[in-house]
Amino acid sequence: MKHDPIGAMPAYDVLIIGAGLAGQRAAIAAAKTGATVAILSKVHPVRSHSVAAAGGINAAINPTDDWRSHAYDTIKGSDFLGDQDAIEIMCREAPAEVMWLEHAGVTFHRNEKGEMDLRAFGGASMKRTAYVADITGQALLHVLYEQLMKNHEVIDRFEEWFVTSLIVSEEGECVGAVAREIRSGKIETFAAKSVILASGGAGQCFSPTTNALICTGDGIAQAYQAGAPLMDMEMIQYHPTTLAENGFLITEGARGEGAHLLNSEGERFMEKYAPNKMELASRDVVSRAEQTEILEGRGVGPDKQGIYLDITVVPRKRTLEALREIVNIGKDFAGVDITREPIVIQPGMHYIMGGVKTDIHGATPLPGLYAAGEVACVSVHGGNRLGANSLLDTLIFGRRSGEHAAERALAMNMPTVSDEQLGKDREMIAEILARPKTGRRVSEIKQELGTTMNRYAAVYRDEAGLQSAHEIIRRLKEEAKTAYVDDKGAVFNQDVLGAVELDYMLDCSEAIVVASLERKESRGAQFRTDFPERNDAEWLKHIDVSRNGGDEPKISYSDVTITDWQPEARTY
Amino acid sequence: MAEFKLKIRRYDPEAGAAPYWDEHTVDLEPHRSVLEGILQARNENDGSIGVRCSCRSAICGSCGVRVNGKPGLACHTHLDDALASAGEDGVIEVEPMGNMPIIKDLIVDMDAVHWKKIQRVTPWLIGKEPVPEREYIVSRESMIDVTQSMACIQCGACVSDCLSMEVDPLFVGPAALAKTYRFVGDPRDAAHEQRLKDLGEDKHGIYDCTHCFKCIEACPKGVAPMNQIMRLRRIAGNDFHIKDRNNGERHEAAFVKNIEKNGILHEADLLPDSYGGKFHPRAVPELISSLPIVMTALLRRKMTPGKALLHPHKAPDGVKRIFEVVEGRDERNEFNLYISGTDANNEGTAEVAEAIETAEPAGVAPDGTEGSSA
Ligand SMILES: Cc1cc2nc3c(=O)[nH]c(=O)nc-3n(C[C@H](O)[C@H](O)[C@H](O)COP(=O)(O)OP(=O)(O)OC[C@H]3O[C@@H](n4cnc5c(N)ncnc54)[C@H](O)[C@@H]3O)c2cc1C
Numbered sequence: 004m005k006h007d008p009i010g011a012m013p014a015y016d017v018l019i020i021g022a023g024l025a026g027q028r029a030a031i032a033a034a035k036t037g038a039t040v041a042i043l044s045k046v047h048p049v050r051s052h053s054v055a056a057a058g059g060i061n062a063a064i065n066p067t068d069d070w071r072s073h074a075y076d077t078i079k080g081s082d083f084l085g086d087q088d089a090i091e092i093m094c095r096e097a098p099a100e101v102m103w104l105e106h107a108g109v110t111f112h113r114n115e116k117g118e119m120d121l122r123a124f125g126g127a128s129m130k131r132t133a134y135v136a137d138i139t140g141q142a143l144l145h146v147l148y149e150q151l152m153k154n155h156e157v158i159d160r161f162e163e164w165f166v167t168s169l170i171v172s173e174e175g176e177c178v179g180a181v182a183r184e185i186r187s188g189k190i191e192t193f194a195a196k197s198v199i200l201a202s203g204g205a206g207q208c209f210s211p212t213t214n215a216l217i218c219t220g221d222g223i224a225q226a227y228q229a230g231a232p233l234m235d236m237e238m239i240q241y242h243p244t245t246l247a248e249n250g251f252l253i254t255e256g257a258r259g260e261g262a263h264l265l266n267s268e269g270e271r272f273m274e275k276y277a278p279n280k281m282e283l284a285s286r287d288v289v290s291r292a293e294q295t296e297i298l299e300g301r302g303v304g305p306d307k308q309g310i311y312l313d314i315t316v317v318p319r320k321r322t323l324e325a326l327r328e329i330v331n332i333g334k335d336f337a338g339v340d341i342t343r344e345p346i347v348i349q350p351g352m353h354y355i356m357g358g359v360k361t362d363i364h365g366a367t368p369l370p371g372l373y374a375a376g377e378v379a380c381v382s383v384h385g386g387n388r389l390g391a392n393s394l395l396d397t398l399i400f401g402r403r404s405g406e407h408a409a410e411r412a413l414a415m416n417m418p419t420v421s422d423e424q425l426g427k428d429r430e431m432i433a434e435i436l437a438r439p440k441t442g443r444r445v446s447e448i449k450q451e452l453g454t455t456m457n458r459y460a461a462v463y464r465d466e467a468g469l470q471s472a473h474e475i476i477r478r479l480k481e482e483a484k485t486a487y488v489d490d491k492g493a494v495f496n497q498d499v500l501g502a503v504e505l506d507y508m509l510d511c512s513e514a515i516v517v518a519s520l521e522r523k524e525s526r527g528a529q530f531r532t533d534f535p536e537r538n539d540a541e542w543l544k545h546i547d548v549s550r551n552g553g554d555e556p557k558i559s560y561s562d563v564t565i566t567d568w569q570p571e572a573r574t575y
Numbered sequence: 576m577a578e579f580k581l582k583i584r585r586y587d588p589e590a591g592a593a594p595y596w597d598e599h600t601v602d603l604e605p606h607r608s609v610l611e612g613i614l615q616a617r618n619e620n621d622g623s624i625g626v627r628c629s630c631r632s633a634i635c636g637s638c639g640v641r642v643n644g645k646p647g648l649a650c651h652t653h654l655d656d657a658l659a660s661a662g663e664d665g666v667i668e669v670e671p672m673g674n675m676p677i678i679k680d681l682i683v684d685m686d687a688v689h690w691k692k693i694q695r696v697t698p699w700l701i702g703k704e705p706v707p708e709r710e711y712i713v714s715r716e717s718m719i720d721v722t723q724s725m726a727c728i729q730c731g732a733c734v735s736d737c738l739s740m741e742v743d744p745l746f747v748g749p750a751a752l753a754k755t756y757r758f759v760g761d762p763r764d765a766a767h768e769q770r771l772k773d774l775g776e777d778k779h780g781i782y783d784c785t786h787c788f789k790c791i792e793a794c795p796k797g798v799a800p801m802n803q804i805m806r807l808r809r810i811a812g813n814d815f816h817i818k819d820r821n822n823g824e825r826h827e828a829a830f831v832k833n834i835e836k837n838g839i840l841h842e843a844d845l846l847p848d849s850y851g852g853k854f855h856p857r858a859v860p861e862l863i864s865s866l867p868i869v870m871t872a873l874l875r876r877k878m879t880p881g882k883a884l885l886h887p888h889k890a891p892d893g894v895k896r897i898f899e900v901v902e903g904r905d906e907r908n909e910f911n912l913y914i915s916g917t918d919a920n921n922e923g924t925a926e927v928a929e930a931i932e933t934a935e936p937a938g939v940a941p942d943g944t945e946g947s948s949a
């Protein structure tokens with residue numbers, strides 16, 4: 004049930020933007036407290052990018068495992084940039100969360116005893132990844148959506164509504180959002196006591212990427228524009244096994260099941276880089292090893308830009324049962340039967356560790372605004388995220404932000420919200436529609452941005468490259484102002500929304516490049532060839548980027564929270 | 576690179592004009608998808624082409640369309656395959672899915688049809704009490720088994736061309752019933768009987784399917800909705816003694832329509848032909864679990880064994896053996912892709928596969944691997 008204090012404006016205790024795992028989990032948690040809840044998503048919730056997660060979700064549920072071991076692996080994986088208080092919370096609460104999911108209906112694979120089965124994943128000291136074949140994200144997302152359908156009387160869904168801005172009151176609090184109903188073109192103000200951003204990552208800033216077309220960093224940019232700081236933006240994860248041609252992901256589950264990486268000489272080269280964990284070292288380590296092999300001329304494939312992933316060493320029956328989706332991806336998108344021959348892969352952009360800065364309750368420094376999931380930076384992933392920790396992050400901090408946002412809301416009155424932002428956003432859309440056909444195409448600018456980022460902000464970076472990336476982004480920002488659209492209609496005008504998304508991607512990319520330039524050391528996913536060492540004395544700190552009113556990003560720093568684990572050398 | 580001609584069905588609800596065809600030439604590698612073709616046309620020629628899409632890799636379920644009249648995912652259809660099934664003019668036709676109202680261009684109103692039907696089947700787990708402290712202890716196979724229906728991405732391709740739904744728009748339909756199996760097959764669910772009663776007594780429920788195979792053909796994820804429906808019926812009948820209230824009336828109507836549309840041999844031919852005219856690996860488990868339907872059809876004289884089901888050269892004796900093997904089991908054996916994969920070496924499938932080997936036309940390996948299509 005929604006309140007309706009000021010005429011037609013929808014108003015809720017908690018307004019959630021994004022219906023991936025983080026958003027849906029937040030909605031369920033908030034509704035449970037009795038708060039009124041609405042959830043908005045620019046695509047139908049089950050189309051959210053969480054659906055693509057393949058490998059699984061980490062939790063120390065095995066009685067011989069311990070959440071502290073999970074926490075240590077996560078901290079080491081983060082190259083000691085993760086905040087240890089947040090990591091402790093995530094790992095401690097993980098088993099209960101996974102049990103909650105199981106009770107809600109997730110069909111986790113079982114072992115012979117009928118208990119949940121666990122598989123090995125990168126950077127983990129034991130098997131602790133629960134999974135549903137290699138469609139874990141899909142299974143989780145669809146089960147959460149079942150729960151939304153079940154709770155349809157207490158959670159209002161606005162499906163295919165595109166949020167264009169957050170609303171900040173004169174008192175400096177976030178009090179709602181403006182959104183456009185894609186189907187009709189109608190634009191509306193949503194008032195709310197608390198707003199939770201759960202709008203996912205920004206992979207489309209890069210080309211190629213494993214991320215879906217909808218991952219355009221909308222929430223990161225909206226929070227940034229509203230004055231909330233971003234953190235760890237330089238930390239971009241390149242996944243070790245993506246298809247060269249289109250960036251599709253081959254899940255780490257493949258290496259978890261025992262697959263090998265081979266160079267052109269047929270060597271299992273990980274022996275040189277991570278003699279203990281081999282293929283299952285942290286992702287940054289494996290991606291760098293691959294890139295080094297490629298740069299030194301031991302790549303495979305037509306232009307020697309790839310590495311072989313050999314899944315034939317995994318028993319065929321097991322592959323067909325547990326890696327079915329990548330059997331299909333290999334067949335449908337690369338023409339390779341992975342059960343019979345190796346497949347050519349390469350490191351590819353996959354995940355953004357950074358995002359809107361939050362505390363352990365998901366609250367951002369902007370009062371009333373919460374963030375959870377890939378859009379947020381708690382920071383539990385620090386310099387490098389472990390495989391199967393992201394689904395966990397979305398659920399734990401989705402739930403926590405849902406609970407805290409509701410608690411805050413239940414203790415306050417509905418703020419008065421003006422239609423000022425609505426007016427601005429209406430004008431912005433009208434301005435885009437009115438642009439003459441003289442500028443560049445949106446798709447062209449987007450493509451140039453993607454290739455630029457993939458060239459200069461990738462596995463290896465240096466000052467000169469990052470500088471040129473920044474210059475290109477500044478130019479593209481100018482060009483984006485006149486980018487024209489063909490579709491002038493109201494109904495399902497995806498063209499005009501594409502232009503809005505382009506602006507978001509440019510803001511995100513700029514923050515990424517500025518933070519990467521700032522960090523003059525190599526840590527986690529950020530490897531600076533001009534500063535190849537980790538430098539704890541100067542750089543064991545987070546880089547925050549905020550806009551503070553102007554268009555120029557401003558840098559500040561915040562401390563890394565250390566509880567029990569002091570930084571040490573990182574080997575696998 | 577190669578050039579492909581795409582003919583996209585366009586409809587602009589604001590223009591007040593009828594739908595029309597819009598042709599674009601795109602330049603892409605032949606193994607690239609129809610979706611990439613549409614996106615190239617959109618990015619380079621006309622930004623107003625409306626199509627839902629996100630993942631590009633057949634997992635988000637956004638891009639259900641009809642390509643050359645057949646429902647499927649645009650991102651899961653290769654351009655060269657699409658060209659092969661195109662008409663003589665070599666133009667690939669892309670249209671919105673059927674059975675659902677069109678909003679704009681290739682975008683249909685899934686809420687009005689698909690999602691309404693999903694909501695109809697009480698689509699959430701009703702967990703058995705008491706809820707355990709840790710996970711429910713259930714067999715490994717049971718979880719793998721429901722994973723097949725869990726693999727549904729709600730794309731609507733099966734709904735698009737469901738024959739029963741054309742005849743009876745109120746039919747709950749293939750996707751929602753596959754979703755039902757996801758609970759009825761789940762040992763943790765406490766409401767198997769209520770669910771089956773509910774959908775058995777509803778005349779638009781589980782007995783409203785005419786087993787036309789269209790949903791099996793359409794489904795990009797191997798969910799095989801019709802098979803899930805048949806399993807629901809078997810469990811309803813065998814375990815809960817629920818009777819078919821529909822008396823097959825609607826079936827008859829749909830069946831007549833099917834025959835009108837496709838000619839008399841079509842339905843029977845679908846068995847071997849829906850997977851490339853032979854016992855394709857993927858058809859094996861599906862074929863086996865659909866045998867009882869064939870039996871029913873035979874008993875009702877909808878098909879005559881010699882003429883319709885079995886082409887004379889397809890070794891009727893062998894097929895009889897498959898029936899014998901399957902029907903002779905004490906325990907009901909539910910096959911699905913996740914259990915059997917395409918491996919003939921799995922327990923349970925081996926003897927059947929052996930029987931199939933003798934039944935099928937020569938030249939296809941028992942595990943079917945030689946016949947797998949790209
Ligand atoms: C191919 C792939 C495989 C992966 N595998 C794993 C894995 O095995 N294990 C793991 O832990 N992690 C994995 N990840 C990472 C993980 O899937 C994601 O980080 C996580 O799902 C993000 O969830 P989310 O809820 O934050 O966002 P998303 O699921 O991306 O959801 C974002 C939501 O926000 C909405 N939205 C965005 N912008 C707007 C707007 N402007 N207006 C309205 N709504 C908006 C979208 O519609 C969507 O509903 C994988 C990622 C990829 C790409």
Ligand code: SF4
Nearest residue numbers: 737784785786787790
């Ligand atoms: S088999 Fe049944 S459910 Fe499937 S398309 Fe035909 S009538 Fe519809």
Ligand code: SF4
Nearest residue numbers: 727728730731733794
């Ligand atoms: S059953 Fe198959 S075709 Fe039908 S909605 Fe699900 S995935 Fe799509």
Ligand code: FES
Nearest residue numbers: 629631636638650
């Ligand atoms: S784009 Fe996701 S299924 Fe086709």
